[in-house]
Amino acid sequence: xxxxxxxxxxxxxxxxxxxxxxxxxxxxxxxxxxxxxxxxxxxxxxxxxxxxxxxxxxxxxxxxxxxxxxxxxxxxxxxxxxxxxxxxxxxxxxxxxxxxxxxxxxxxxxxxxxxxxxxxxxxxxxxxxxxxxxxxxxxxxxxxxxxxxxxxxxxxxxxxxxxxxxxxxxxxxxxxxxxxxxxxxxxxxxxxxxxxxxxxxxxxxxxxxxxxxxxxxxxxxxxxxxxxxxxxxxxxxxxxxxxxxxxxxxxxxxxxxxxx
Amino acid sequence: xxxxxxxxxxxxxxxxxxxxxxxxxxxxxxxxxxxxxxxxxxxxxxxxxxxxxxxxxxxxxxxxxxxxxxxxxxxxxxxxxxxxxxxxxxxxxxxxxxxxxxxxxxxxxxxxxxxxxxxxxxxxxxxxxxxxxxxxxxxxxxxxxxxxxxxxxxxxxxxxxxxxxxxxxxxxxxxxxxxxxxxxxxxxxxxxxxxxxxxxxxxxxxxxxxxxxxxxxxxxxxxxxxxxxxxxxxxxxxxxxxxxxxxxxxxxxxxxxxxxxxxxxxxxxxxxxxxxxxxxxxxxxxxxxxxxxxxxxxxxxxxxxxxxxxxxxxxx
Numbered sequence: 215x216x217x218x219x220x221x222x223x224x225x226x227x228x229x230x231x232x233x234x235x236x237x238x239x240x241x242x243x244x245x246x247x248x249x250x251x252x253x254x255x256x257x258x259x260x261x262x263x264x265x266x267x268x269x270x271x272x273x274x275x276x277x278x279x280x281x282x283x284x285x286x287x288x289x290x291x292x293x294x295x296x297x298x299x300x301x302x303x304x305x306x307x308x309x310x311x312x313x314x315x316x317x318x319x320x321x322x323x324x325x326x327x328x329x330x331x332x333x334x335x336x337x338x339x340x341x342x343x344x345x346x347x348x349x350x351x352x353x354x355x356x357x358x359x360x361x362x363x364x365x366x367x368x369x370x371x372x373x374x375x376x377x378x379x380x381x382x383x384x385x386x387x388x389x390x391x392x393x394x395x396x397x398x399x400x401x402x403x404x405x406x407x408x409x410x411x412x413x414x415x416x417x418x419x420x421x422x423x424x425x426x427x428x429x430x431x432x433x434x435x436x437x438x439x440x441x442x443x444x445x446x447x448x449x450x451x452x453x454x455x456x457x458x459x460x461x462x463x464x465x466x467x468x469x470x471x472x473x474x
Numbered sequence: 475x476x477x478x479x480x481x482x483x484x485x486x487x488x489x490x491x492x493x494x495x496x497x498x499x500x501x502x503x504x505x506x507x508x509x510x511x512x513x514x515x516x517x518x519x520x521x522x523x524x525x526x527x528x529x530x531x532x533x534x535x536x537x538x539x540x541x542x543x544x545x546x547x548x549x550x551x552x553x554x555x556x557x558x559x560x561x562x563x564x565x566x567x568x569x570x571x572x573x574x575x576x577x578x579x580x581x582x583x584x585x586x587x588x589x590x591x592x593x594x595x596x597x598x599x600x601x602x603x604x605x606x607x608x609x610x611x612x613x614x615x616x617x618x619x620x621x622x623x624x625x626x627x628x629x630x631x632x633x634x635x636x637x638x639x640x641x642x643x644x645x646x647x648x649x650x651x652x653x654x655x656x657x658x659x660x661x662x663x664x665x666x667x668x669x670x671x672x673x674x675x676x677x678x679x680x681x682x683x684x685x686x687x688x689x690x691x692x693x694x695x696x697x698x699x700x701x702x703x704x705x706x707x708x709x710x711x712x713x714x715x716x717x718x719x720x721x722x723x724x725x726x727x728x729x730x731x732x733x734x735x736x737x738x739x740x741x742x743x744x745x746x747x748x749x750x751x752x753x754x755x756x757x758x759x760x761x762x763x764x765x766x767x768x769x770x771x772x773x774x775x776x777x778x779x780x781x782x783x784x785x786x787x788x789x790x
Binding site for chain 1 (some may be wrong): 489524527528529530531548550552553555557559561562563564565566568576577579580581582585624
């Protein structure tokens with residue numbers, strides 16, 4: 215990135231992020247409302263009806279235990295789906311060419327789309343948190359940990375969504391990963407249970423799931439309890455951010471999926 | 475070379491399936507010129523435009539825009555180019571003004587200035603009243619004009635238009651021609667591809683014809699048209715003519731009962747045509763030039779290239 219064009223690049227980045235935010239805000243009934251309704255059902259069914267029979271998890275009331283995981287579930291899926299659908303539709307309608315013919319560096323295109331994904335992830339996260347207040351008292355153990363983990367996790371899945379969008383050729387391609395990879399990994403990532411309940415073998419398998427670290431770190435931020443070392447969680451999240459960013463940058467520099 | 479808008483040397487493009495779209499293109503477009511790039515479908519016009527605008531990767535060769543090398547100074551090249559593509563490629567679900575203002579933002583133009591320019595170009599193209607409408611609600615002609623406004627908002631020195639008047643009615647087409655001529659007169663270089671050869675003949679001072687990935691002609695419009703060895707006029711008759719007179723340098727043929735076409739060799743006086751017709755008792759009611767001179771040349775050149783007879787170009 216040419217430092218002489220810092221001001222221009224900043225304007226370009228703001229333009230992309232604003233455009234992305236306006237995109238999901240215009241269709242808030244499709245983008246912001248459904249996750250809040252879904253999570254309210256989770257709270258009622260799993261937290262209220264079933265949770266009252268489960269009792270405590272790791273010494274915490276079950277309803278309180280699942281709140282961080284469900285917020286994270288909403289943040290992950292919305293960050294991912296915002297970027298994958300936005301990037302793919304910009305390819306499908308060909309308006310990605312508006313960016314490709316302009317002097318915006320690929321790194322800023324990535325940051326812009328990720329910014330939009332993070333904005334939607336956090337907006338939904340705040341919404342789900344507000345819904346959770348109807349079922350569980352607000353608890354905050356560490357604001358820096360909570361904020362840093364939720365933002366970085368959102369970045370990870372926004373980047374992953376972008377890479378999916380780069381490769382996607384049909385609308386089926388943008389739903390395969392969320393359905394068959396993301397949702398199972400999230401459900402098995404300690405949203406509804408503590409991994410300490412699992413037999414040793416399955417605990418080991420679970421530890422290969424990166425979402426487990428993210429959910430646990432976020433739960434630590436809110437409740438002060440975690441199954442895994444916080445430092446390891448941060449290391450894994452940062453490693454994913456760096457790795458996925460580099461992959462996305464290489465793909466765009468090579469023009470994969472966007473240039474013939 | 476500051477007086478050259480676009481310089482292409484030995485440009486080649488091969489796709490992974492082995493198809494060779496460009497087979498070593500050399501092309502120079504002078505700054506300030508209105509340049510026509512013509513060719514049949516699949517000749518390679520859009521591939522050249524795609525490479526120059528960074529939408530298509532080149533296989534080999536060099537591209538320079540106002541002296542900036544596409545391989546080493548891609549951002550500078552992009553700053554100098556505005557593209558009006560063949561297909562609509564804006565977000566249909568954005569308001570018209572946002573399409574233009576966002577494009578300005580991608581070029582680093584601050585929001586207040588972007589709005590000023592959007593007002594100017596949308597106004598000049600008759601779209602300012604539609605600024606709040608969703609882009610998808612515009613008519614085909616309006617969508618074409620929206621893409622022109624978007625391409626101009628960063629005030630590029632080189633405007634590339636890939637079939638900008640396709641599907642546009644004749645009245646609107648003529649107003650777009652006037653607009654393009656105006657911005658060319660202001661010093662902006664323009665490259666135009668079109669299937670309307672009348673459009674190229676009317677607007678462009680320079681022309682290149684591409685066929686099967688090769689440039690088969692690259693000259694001024696005037697010298698290209700001068701290569702035509704005959705001029706054709708259409709004659710409307712007062713009454714049908716049974717027998718047509720013969721002449722060495724004037725060839726007459728029936729189009730229908732009351733219409734003749736006359737091919738007149740270059741240098742032959744029109745008076746001779748009328749003497750010939752008068753002598754045969756043929757009364758002419760009106761006469762007009764046949765307007766598809768460029769079309770005639772175009773067909774001859776692309777057919778010559780197809781048959782491998784590139785040396786036959788020029789039709790002289």
